Amino acid sequence: MGDEVDGHEVDRSRSNLLTRRLVLCAGALVLASAGVAHADGDPDVGAGKCHVIKFCVGVGVGDGTGGSDGQAGGTGGGSSSGSKVQCKYTKVDPKPPADHPAWNGADPKTHDLYFKECIDSGGGTDDGWVVVPTGQAPAPQIDPRELAQRAVDSMTLLGPDIASPRATGTYTVGVPMWMWVNQSATTYGPNTATASAGGVTVTATAKVSKIVWSMGDGASVTCNGPGTPYTSSEGMAQSPTCGHVYSKTSAASGKFPVTATSTWSINWQGGGQAGQLTEVRQTNVQVAVGEVQVVR
Numbered sequence: 001m002g003d004e005v006d007g008h009e010v011d012r013s014r015s016n017l018l019t020r021r022l023v024l025c026a027g028a029l030v031l032a033s034a035g036v037a038h039a040d041g042d043p044d045v046g047a048g049k050c051h052v053i054k055f056c057v058g059v060g061v062g063d064g065t066g067g068s069d070g071q072a073g074g075t076g077g078g079s080s081s082g083s084k085v086q087c088k089y090t091k092v093d094p095k096p097p098a099d100h101p102a103w104n105g106a107d108p109k110t111h112d113l114y115f116k117e118c119i120d121s122g123g124g125t126d127d128g129w130v131v132v133p134t135g136q137a138p139a140p141q142i143d144p145r146e147l148a149q150r151a152v153d154s155m156t157l158l159g160p161d162i163a164s165p166r167a168t169g170t171y172t173v174g175v176p177m178w179m180w181v182n183q184s185a186t187t188y189g190p191n192t193a194t195a196s197a198g199g200v201t202v203t204a205t206a207k208v209s210k211i212v213w214s215m216g217d218g219a220s221v222t223c224n225g226p227g228t229p230y231t232s233s234e235g236m237a238q239s240p241t242c243g244h245v246y247s248k249t250s251a252a253s254g255k256f257p258v259t260a261t262s263t264w265s266i267n268w269q270g271g272g273q274a275g276q277l278t279e280v281r282q283t284n285v286q287v288a289v290g291e292v293q294v295v296r
Contacts, residue, residue, distance in 0.1 A: 102129040144271030147202035151195040159283035161187040178239040180227025202270030216256030255286035
């Protein structure tokens, strides 16, 4: 009974908004004649000469994309746009007269008319008329936020690449521990990727903004950078950027489970929009902490 824009099926409840805007009468859309009251007082039904317009409904659905898993042994996830856009296109057939405002100056002889209704998961809507050359379907609705998430997913963002503390190291109660991570595009950033669809291109850039270290002894340390590598010339000094001092040994459990959780802050732009996303990744390491044995 018309052209189907996309094969996906949308919940029929989504059509309620469209139904309220169009006067449905035995499979026909009735445009009220001039001087005649709008059906149910609905101001969205345009007045004009009386015409009966048959119609069919085609559906286009934009798909959502979730986050990817982080480094092995850690957890992925985090915050993303979470917006899923669903669009319906209602083709008007036969076509309204050339003086109908929906044509916006286009020639009905060479163009088709659709009514577009888009609803995202946040409750926002984007309705209006779409005019396309005859024989062509309306372009699918592209949500730049979804493209931004796809770009992020392609980056393979991982948890921190821990350089210290090392699982093979032995650490001592009361002696400052220096914590730092190795930096790469996938473990610290910056990391840039693009995603394109329907003529829209979005570029996203991700970088770790902070690392929270859970030390296994009940303490938590937040570091706003990768940390400073230790050198022997520092002696017993504490790290100027990221460190911890254990006050008890790990004898009871053998080793303390240390977890480093990185927060990836992502800026994106494209499709006339810009925004931010956040991803979280973790890495775990087991750390042995002992005491200095004094020989008398």
